[in-house]
Amino acid sequence: MIEEIKTVARQRLAAEGANLSLRAVARDMGMVSSALYRYFASRDDLLTVLILDGYNALGDAVEAADAAVTDRTRLRARWLSATRAVRDWALANQAEYALLYGSPVPGYAAPQDTIAAAARTPIVLAAILTDGYAAGIVTAAGFQRPASLPAAVRTDLSRTRDQIAPGLPEELLHAGLTCWLQLFGVLSFELFGQLNNVIDARAEFFGQQMELMADLMGI
Amino acid sequence: MIEEIKTVARQRLAAEGANLSLRAVARDMGMVSSALYRYFASRDDLLTVLILDGYNALGDAVEAADAAVTDRTRLRARWLSATRAVRDWALANQAEYALLYGSPVPGYAAPQDTIAAAARTPIVLAAILTDGYAAGIVTAAGFQRPASLPAAVRTDLSRTRDQIAPGLPEELLHAGLTCWLQLFGVLSFELFGQLNNVIDARAEFFGQQMELMADLMGI
DNA sequence: CTCTCGCAAGAGCACTGCTCTCTAATGTGT
DNA sequence: ACACATTAGAGAGCAGTGCTCTTGCGAGAG
Structure with a gap:
């Protein structure tokens, strides 16, 4: 029922x-x-459940797309597959995407289980870097020295690292975070109409941007 | 009245x-x-006017912040000043920001004058690159060859270039577009609560991201 | 001094979320 | 098999919403 x-x-x-x-x-x-x-109990209650389901559906799709790349060392293929899954899900469920990543309803505070479900997607993306780092495929050599990041940001990064990507150097997590933001920045602009009259070749543009992000992460 | x-x-x-x-x-x-x-005429009508005002208020703030850098060749300073103005305005007018860049209302189509006002901010950002390119400070040398971009994307880029940044090489516009997306990606995530429990040092993180984008554009 | 016209008020329609009460059906315990 | 308890849904109703239509007021123009 x-x-x-x-x-x-x-x-x-x-x-x-x-x-x-x-x-x-x-x-x-x-x-x-x-x-x-x-x-x-209320309309908000129903919406909360839908949001939770949304995060989990997106998480399922992204995890499956990542897992579909059998050679786990092909980091770039995993990244492209996972991010493509995010876009495909978002396009197929636009209203739900807006619920998850659009403007929040006024007095609405996300319950704890919601933020756990929301973390699934970034965890998949971070795991790509963690795997690559553990296998020695990607190193932190080419990245900004941690010292050049503001101390407060480094604190945030190390805390987040411990939560979703244990063992990953802060520089790499920082790069991944940047790419995560770009991913949803592009997607939100596309779905919320900000790319109208700017970019029409949406799929190609998205793919190219994700290639660029892969370059930036060095995978 | x-x-x-x-x-x-x-x-x-x-x-x-x-x-x-x-x-x-x-x-x-x-x-x-x-x-x-x-x-x-209707509630939507009032909202449309508010949206139009919002884009113009944001455009004013960004243009002023860019113009405040008297030495026009200090491209990085102009970029940091302009993007900081975007964030300051967004923080000071969160509900309006959500109206402009959040999930769009269902059957709502932006009128033509709205998209003109919306273009003011990217135009300022593009002008930084255009000025730098005209002065020979920034070159397209370090960027992806146009040939490596999908043809459809190149078509979009050249059309957009003609509209907002005449004379700018497509590679540079592409870099600027990427940074523009990152700017609003970071901001939307911050304001829409997606950065909760991830990054607490919001101002420092934003500033660092914009520095990174400046590096990426080579300014 | 009348007349027009801009402006606001008021009633009303269809809709919304939500609460409360009541009925009917569906088990369950002895 | 019978009495009881629990539950699912119906219905009325309240306060709020966007919006329309009609009415009346009051100030400026001729």
């Missing part, structure tokens, strides 16, 4: 856009709106 | 977040909601 509600809600989300209406979902199910409150 | 409505609307937007209520604006002004319809 809960699953059916979520499915219908996702359909309405895809059809109508961001402002999901509980009553519309109930109508689609042949129910009355108050009946939904037996399964979800 | 129109100006007063917009001011109150901006306040409500800053206070309440994205979902602006016409009735609330009217209430704040001691009017009845239907009276607002004499000045704005």
